[in-house]
Amino acid sequence: MRTREKIMEYVFLLAAVISIVAVALICVFLFANGIPAMHKIGFADFLTGTDWKPGNDKYGIFPMILGSIYVTGGALVIGVPIGVLMSVFMARFCPAKLYKILKPVVNLLAGIPSIVYGFFGLIVLVPFIREHFDSNGQSILCAAILLGIMILPTIIGASEPTIRAVEQSYYEGALALGATHERSVFTVVVPAAKSGILAAIILGVGRALGETMAVMMVVGNQPRVPDSILQGVRTLTTNIVMEMGYATDLHREALIATGVVLFVFILIINLCFSAIKRSGKE
Amino acid sequence: MLTPVIDGEANRNYMEECKMKKKVMCMLLTGVLAAGMLTGCGSDAETSDAANNTTDAAADNTADTAADSEAADTADAPAENGNFDTASSIAVYSREDGSGTRGAFIELFGIEEKDASGEKVDNTTVEAIITNSTDVMLTSVAGDTYAIGYVSLGSLNDTVKAAKIDGAEATVENIKSGTYTIARPFNIATNGEVSDAAQDFINYIMSAEGQAVITENGYIGDDAAAAFTSNGAEGKVVVGGSSSVSPVMEKLIEAYKAVNANVEIELQTSDSTTGMTGAADGTLDIGMASRELKDSETEAGLTATKIAMDGIAVIVNLDNPTEDLSSEAVKSIFTGETTTWDAVQ
Amino acid sequence: MDKNMTPINKVSFQDKMRSYAKHPGSLILLILVILAAVITVVTLLFLVGYILISGVPYLKPSLFSIEYNSENVSMLPAIINTVEMVVIALVLSVPFGVGAAIYLVEYAKKGNKLVEVVRLTAETLTGIPSIIYGLFGMLFFNIALHWRYSMMSGAATLAIMVLPTIMRTTEEALLCVPDSFREGSFGLGAGKLRTIFKIVLPAAIPGILSGIILSIGRIVGETAALIYTAGTVTGVAGLMDSGRTLAIHMYVLSNEGLHKNEANATAVVLLLVVLLINGLSSLVAKRFEAVK
Numbered sequence: 001m002r003t004r005e006k007i008m009e010y011v012f013l014l015a016a017v018i019s020i021v022a023v024a025l026i027c028v029f030l031f032a033n034g035i036p037a038m039h040k041i042g043f044a045d046f047l048t049g050t051d052w053k054p055g056n057d058k059y060g061i062f063p064m065i066l067g068s069i070y071v072t073g074g075a076l077v078i079g080v081p082i083g084v085l086m087s088v089f090m091a092r093f094c095p096a097k098l099y100k101i102l103k104p105v106v107n108l109l110a111g112i113p114s115i116v117y118g119f120f121g122l123i124v125l126v127p128f129i130r131e132h133f134d135s136n137g138q139s140i141l142c143a144a145i146l147l148g149i150m151i152l153p154t155i156i157g158a159s160e161p162t163i164r165a166v167e168q169s170y171y172e173g174a175l176a177l178g179a180t181h182e183r184s185v186f187t188v189v190v191p192a193a194k195s196g197i198l199a200a201i202i203l204g205v206g207r208a209l210g211e212t213m214a215v216m217m218v219v220g221n222q223p224r225v226p227d228s229i230l231q232g233v234r235t236l237t238t239n240i241v242m243e244m245g246y247a248t249d250l251h252r253e254a255l256i257a258t259g260v261v262l263f264v265f266i267l268i269i270n271l272c273f274s275a276i277k278r279s280g281k282e
Numbered sequence: 283m284l285t286p287v288i289d290g291e292a293n294r295n296y297m298e299e300c301k302m303k304k305k306v307m308c309m310l311l312t313g314v315l316a317a318g319m320l321t322g323c324g325s326d327a328e329t330s331d332a333a334n335n336t337t338d339a340a341a342d343n344t345a346d347t348a349a350d351s352e353a354a355d356t357a358d359a360p361a362e363n364g365n366f367d368t369a370s371s372i373a374v375y376s377r378e379d380g381s382g383t384r385g386a387f388i389e390l391f392g393i394e395e396k397d398a399s400g401e402k403v404d405n406t407t408v409e410a411i412i413t414n415s416t417d418v419m420l421t422s423v424a425g426d427t428y429a430i431g432y433v434s435l436g437s438l439n440d441t442v443k444a445a446k447i448d449g450a451e452a453t454v455e456n457i458k459s460g461t462y463t464i465a466r467p468f469n470i471a472t473n474g475e476v477s478d479a480a481q482d483f484i485n486y487i488m489s490a491e492g493q494a495v496i497t498e499n500g501y502i503g504d505d506a507a508a509a510f511t512s513n514g515a516e517g518k519v520v521v522g523g524s525s526s527v528s529p530v531m532e533k534l535i536e537a538y539k540a541v542n543a544n545v546e547i548e549l550q551t552s553d554s555t556t557g558m559t560g561a562a563d564g565t566l567d568i569g570m571a572s573r574e575l576k577d578s579e580t581e582a583g584l585t586a587t588k589i590a591m592d593g594i595a596v597i598v599n600l601d602n603p604t605e606d607l608s609s610e611a612v613k614s615i616f617t618g619e620t621t622t623w624d625a626v627q
Numbered sequence: 628m629d630k631n632m633t634p635i636n637k638v639s640f641q642d643k644m645r646s647y648a649k650h651p652g653s654l655i656l657l658i659l660v661i662l663a664a665v666i667t668v669v670t671l672l673f674l675v676g677y678i679l680i681s682g683v684p685y686l687k688p689s690l691f692s693i694e695y696n697s698e699n700v701s702m703l704p705a706i707i708n709t710v711e712m713v714v715i716a717l718v719l720s721v722p723f724g725v726g727a728a729i730y731l732v733e734y735a736k737k738g739n740k741l742v743e744v745v746r747l748t749a750e751t752l753t754g755i756p757s758i759i760y761g762l763f764g765m766l767f768f769n770i771a772l773h774w775r776y777s778m779m780s781g782a783a784t785l786a787i788m789v790l791p792t793i794m795r796t797t798e799e800a801l802l803c804v805p806d807s808f809r810e811g812s813f814g815l816g817a818g819k820l821r822t823i824f825k826i827v828l829p830a831a832i833p834g835i836l837s838g839i840i841l842s843i844g845r846i847v848g849e850t851a852a853l854i855y856t857a858g859t860v861t862g863v864a865g866l867m868d869s870g871r872t873l874a875i876h877m878y879v880l881s882n883e884g885l886h887k888n889e890a891n892a893t894a895v896v897l898l899l900v901v902l903l904i905n906g907l908s909s910l911v912a913k914r915f916e917a918v919k
Contacts, residue, residue, distance in 0.1 A: 005819055016741070020744060029771070053379075085660050085662075104909065112848070119891075120674055122421060136426055221414075248578075266755055273754065550860055551879065552858070
């Protein structure tokens, strides 16, 4: 009996360790395949080079890094205000009946596969931008709008509970001091939920940075540094998916190395997320 | 459950809607332009004033402007071309690096050139919008009035217009006769001795029956091939590689099954390079490539067999009055030297 | 929930208007908040409406025939493959996810360094984009383990991807089981293992289920992680064969550019599956609330 208990404890421990093993494996395999390529190309040339010409062994991913940052930034400009305001609405404004409708709406937005978002973007957003702006349509702007929509459920899902969880006495105190409902919510409740909202935004950054299929269809994918938001760019993720199938030798390794760079970005974001979540708890 | 009943009339697919919208836009724009002209080619401010005042008159003027522009165009373009602004910059659409279609395209048009050190350089302009899918290419060119792109002849549909190259139309006949030269081979590759089953399938592809399937699907097969006799093999064959070849390979497999049902064939769609690597390391029995084999691939022991030719069509928007492009013009557009449509003629 | 919603003192509509006239800032905030809600809802309605309008007319019975061929790009094999993929991925991930959660909640002592690391890595796994999983799956399962393009390789990749989801939801569910349950069981002389399997886990099942449903949603919608692991073969696939799921089916159809309408119809089916999954999960959540 005792031994069985002990054995099972180790079985559970093993299960718990799986996630550590998985992260370790992912790191090892990505780095082992990516770092040598970076070394061959030269770290500085790889990260700061602006020419991506695999046919001539020129692998500079600076435009893609910039592209990812622009597109993610744009998505935040669109997604964060709407997302945060929407979670405030859901947590503090809307009647319970409406909430019952809104919650599934947000869940559905979260559940739609990214490939479907991509089609929607290609067929609706791209022509819209082509007709209303001086652009081909496939542009940073278009990708930012699409990603802005896609990160909405992530941001709402994570920040709404934290806004809801703020002590009711804070809000009541503010009301008692004569503040309006809106004022109480925005000057007392929302600041109290600050760290939760920030964590939600960081989750959104991670989603936007890592999105692949949807972005690929609307962003234009030109490997060069753009001059305006109406031009297309290529992001780190699309660079991998676009060319992985065809790539051989160093080209392929360079694409894996692109994945490594993306991975490092994501790790940094994750660490920020954990740090903020922890500081929020204390 | 959704009722799977379809009403043909009710199918308002998006292309038509877009076209409708565009038509309305065209009408308005031409109206505005015409109004501007009528008020006597004044300053910008004047034009816009006039535009505001004469929206009602727009409809009446459309016909005139359309007629004018028709006269101006070399070809007998449809009336909608009224608003095709030739001064507009060209939107160049290209495929991703490494794609067989792109590889063949840049080679055939001389966009890929040797530089001073003898290294081949792909000079496609960095402004080109890159897509890795035929569908995105077609949708984009169909929706973007000033676009130019290219697709495999087999995938061409009527949402876009294929330009003549040096006067030759992109048709199967012209490729056979050699007047339309923008074509690439579809290759299959094998490594050393193949299984009886694989050999039987290859025999089928190269036979009169197999080549007929290829021709039926808009590619260029060999009309003089001999009839097929099966060697009666059994077993499993894994075919993989280029997504350009796989639609026709799919048809070939289906046709072959009718002849010899004892061989099971698995089709793995990816791309030319993966197909060649797979054939070389033995994961695939037959690899497919939509381009010539690279030296490194033949050195790995692969032997290529050309199963068909496929044309590449240079496509433009339906509203684009351009009918004929010289191969120099295509080259200078894709290298970024020519950036506006009026500079093309 | 209700206590947040109902105002503390009843205010008439006129009073409210007067108050807004006095505090225009509040009115602007209110308008902004409502605007955000309207934008979100309208976006969703537009999206769903668009998918339905462009796809429903092309949903034909022939699209659900068992045989895929180039004339009739049936999605039934892809649907079967999707179900297969979901089952294998869950079989691989649920035992580990639940086991890990049990360890974290029932065994680990407070302040255990290992728990910290497990939490951190689980969070890391959640944040990794699917394209990275795809790359890793290709490098590890397909190449290093020689599984080639196979359902197994895709499912293993997805299993790692959904592991943290299952872990987290199970952990939350286990934490919700009151300690009195455990104490009662111990008091009756049951061992720890017995307590966990007979008392704690059954009470936590709705929570675990909701985690599983969430994971199914993620598996069904996944494309980027599967193109380079499970491949794109069209037929119904065996364990070590390559096969395409519904989302990949849609991606490939649209890529070739020959079957756009069928791709739209596939989008409708995907949407319906997502709706179904969401409905199921809210149903389970309701049950969970009732149990609590």
